[in-house]
Structures are given as structure tokens and as C-alpha cells.
Amino acid sequence: MPGASWAWACGCCCVRRRKGGGETGGGAGASGRAEEGDEWSLFIELPVLEAATDGFSDDNLLGRGGFGPVYKGVLQDGQQIAVKKLSLRSRQGVQEFLNEVRLLLKLQHRNLVSLLGCCASSGQKMLVYPYFPNGSLDHILFNRNRSEQLDWPKRYHIIVGLARGLLYLHEESPVKIIHRDIKASNVLLDDQLNPKISDFGMARLFLEDATHVNTLKISGTYGYMAPEYAMNGYLSTKTDVFSFGILVLEIVSGRKNMVRHVDEEKTDLLNHTWKLFEEGRSLEIVDPSLSDADAEQTLLCIQLGLLCCQAVVSDRPDMHSVQLILSSDSFTLPKPGKPAIHGRTGRWMTTTTASGSASTSATTGASNTKTNSTFGMDTNTNTTRGSVLANIDEDESRNSISISFTTEGR
Numbered sequence: 001m002p003g004a005s006w007a008w009a010c011g012c013c014c015v016r017r018r019k020g021g022g023e024t025g026g027g028a029g030a031s032g033r034a035e036e037g038d039e040w041s042l043f044i045e046l047p048v049l050e051a052a053t054d055g056f057s058d059d060n061l062l063g064r065g066g067f068g069p070v071y072k073g074v075l076q077d078g079q080q081i082a083v084k085k086l087s088l089r090s091r092q093g094v095q096e097f098l099n100e101v102r103l104l105l106k107l108q109h110r111n112l113v114s115l116l117g118c119c120a121s122s123g124q125k126m127l128v129y130p131y132f133p134n135g136s137l138d139h140i141l142f143n144r145n146r147s148e149q150l151d152w153p154k155r156y157h158i159i160v161g162l163a164r165g166l167l168y169l170h171e172e173s174p175v176k177i178i179h180r181d182i183k184a185s186n187v188l189l190d191d192q193l194n195p196k197i198s199d200f201g202m203a204r205l206f207l208e209d210a211t212h213v214n215t216l217k218i219s220g221t222y223g224y225m226a227p228e229y230a231m232n233g234y235l236s237t238k239t240d241v242f243s244f245g246i247l248v249l250e251i252v253s254g255r256k257n258m259v260r261h262v263d264e265e266k267t268d269l270l271n272h273t274w275k276l277f278e279e280g281r282s283l284e285i286v287d288p289s290l291s292d293a294d295a296e297q298t299l300l301c302i303q304l305g306l307l308c309c310q311a312v313v314s315d316r317p318d319m320h321s322v323q324l325i326l327s328s329d330s331f332t333l334p335k336p337g338k339p340a341i342h343g344r345t346g347r348w349m350t351t352t353t354a355s356g357s358a359s360t361s362a363t364t365g366a367s368n369t370k371t372n373s374t375f376g377m378d379t380n381t382n383t384t385r386g387s388v389l390a391n392i393d394e395d396e397s398r399n400s401i402s403i404s405f406t407t408e409g410r
Contacts, residue, residue, distance in 0.1 A: 042117040080131035111165030113198040138184035152293040161195040167319040182243035245308025254287030306336035
């Protein structure tokens, strides 16, 4: 029976929590073998989640993405949760579910979203996370009615937190992980506005000594994707570094990386920032609402963002260097080289092979409607060899989901 087989799969993946509240990842927790002192697994029965969400009522709907809706729920003990319910029609649902559970169970860091549990019953596949009232970064940063919540100290704090989270993924976690979809809608904010990197459904496990991999299955969001990966399938930790650089520039400027309804020279945030930097006018991209912005810190972040987005992959800093830059009071940054702006506007030829479920995104910061990015959900579309993607911006996030991520190092 499908339900029984999925219950077994979830049981094999779910982390176990020791008496005393400590969590273990990998090891016995990941393999399904109970360690001495283990008390209970994080498999949650379907009736429990149905009760918590009032039968997955539309009133509790937080967002809807290509892989299904996200619902707010309240457990019997009063704990608020977000339930990511994978679509039954999604061909990638099974793989996506196993991949995200498998990864999250191995990851424990204050700047990564934690997995509270999973459910696999009667053909249903669900992931359970903490509920974050502040939602995702894009819902505040790009919303002029809410962006004032993010003064400069908070924005800088978010940048530092994201750097720490990525450093953990690349160098300090039990397995080397490339996220592949770092962007504002995949950053959740807790009640103190601390950043939590979310949505590991497209993350890639790497062999410990692997530096890169070439793949024909491209996953991510155009506008944040490094061109060498989007066009040639060259994937490395520097792919995440590039996305981080774009996100830093968005946080400083308070605008999306691609905006159609502005002067042509300002459409691409990266290209516009580079031109201003070359002319010694970098501070002009700073969000006008930031009356308290520290000029030295903002200049540092702008230059750091450009360093992370350099066209020459080897010239981009790794996340260890990024962390040192952000934590040092007297760090002299090198002059960034030309950024990887090729293909970021107009027509973008890709040579990718992927299979995904298509849906469109309407994620706008000023919108009051429920969107798909509240808890790291995102939209997906198919890209085939020789396809042409034209006039892409973050309002039309186009992803193609890899289905080959179940083997480490591939």
C-alpha cells in the first residue's frame, strides 16, 4: 500500500530526539536505527495535522507553490506550526520530500530552518516546520508599507546571519551542501527578525573533496543564479556565493534584482550597482528609507556583494572569507572585478534538461494576497535544451527542478 510504504520511508528519514531535548542528525537518526536513549521519532500522524489545521482549511492557507500549499496549524500543546503539504500531482513530490527531509535532519544551525516533523500517510507527504509570524524576507523587504521594520542594523544582522548559515552548509555541516536557491523568499524571519535559510528541496549533497560538478539539470531562480551554472551547468559553492551577493545588494537597496518598470540602465540591480561603483557613487543604491544607514557598513556590503558576483568564479570569495570580512572591524576589501552580468537581461539561452511542474509566481512585496513564498515555497517551470527565457524578473521566478539529487556527490 502507498501509505504503508511512505510511512516506512519517513520513519527511515526522520531524526530522533534524545531525552533532554537534544537532537541528532545523520548517524542512526538518518538511517532509522534507534540509538540508546532515543525517545521518539518525528513522524507525525495525519489526524494530528488535520486537527491542527482544521482539516487544512483555506482559512489557514499561508501560501501555495509548485509543490503544494502551506498551512498554519496549532498543535494540542499550543505550538504553532507550518505544514508544507506536497502536491499529489507533482511528479517530483516523492523525490522532493525525501531530499528535503534527508537534508534537514542532518542540519542544525541557528540560521537554518529546523524540521519539526514529517508525515507520510495515505499517499500524503508533508513537512512540518516552526511557524514564523514575520514570514519571508521578501514580504517585508520589498513592501514599502513594511520595509521600515528593517532598519540598517537589522538588515546588517540579516546579512551576517545568512553568511553564517551558508558557511555552515558549505564547510561545517556533516555533509557539504550547496543550497542552489538562495533568495529573499527562501529566508524566513523569526519574531526577532533573525534569518533562517529555508527550502532545501533543491539542495545538492557533495562528496567531501569535490569542488564542483557539471550537471544538465538546473535548479534555482533566474536572477539569482550564477551564469556559469544557469548556462553551462557548472555547480560549486561559488554558485551559492553569487546568489548571496545578489541578495546582499537587494537588502542594501530594498529593491528586487530585476525590475521592469524602471529606466533600462536600472533594470538589473547588479549591472546598475557595478556602474555606480565604477563612478564612485555606490551609496546611490542604498534604500532611501534607511535614514540610519551606516555609510561605512553599507559601502562594505555593496563592495562585498560585487565581489561575490564577479564573472571569474575563482575570484569570488568563499563563505569563510565572507564571514571574516563581516566580522572584522578593519578588513580592506580588494577591488571587485567585472560582475557576471552576461545574460541577466534580455534573452538568456540555456542548455538544460529538466523535468518540473509548471506554475506562475505572483510574489510582489506590496501584495496583500496570499503568495507562495511565505514559508520557502516557490514556483517551478520546465526548461529544455535550447530553450529561450526572455525578460525574466523575480516576479516570474522560473525554476527547473532536478530529480537526480538522491545520490550524494552526483
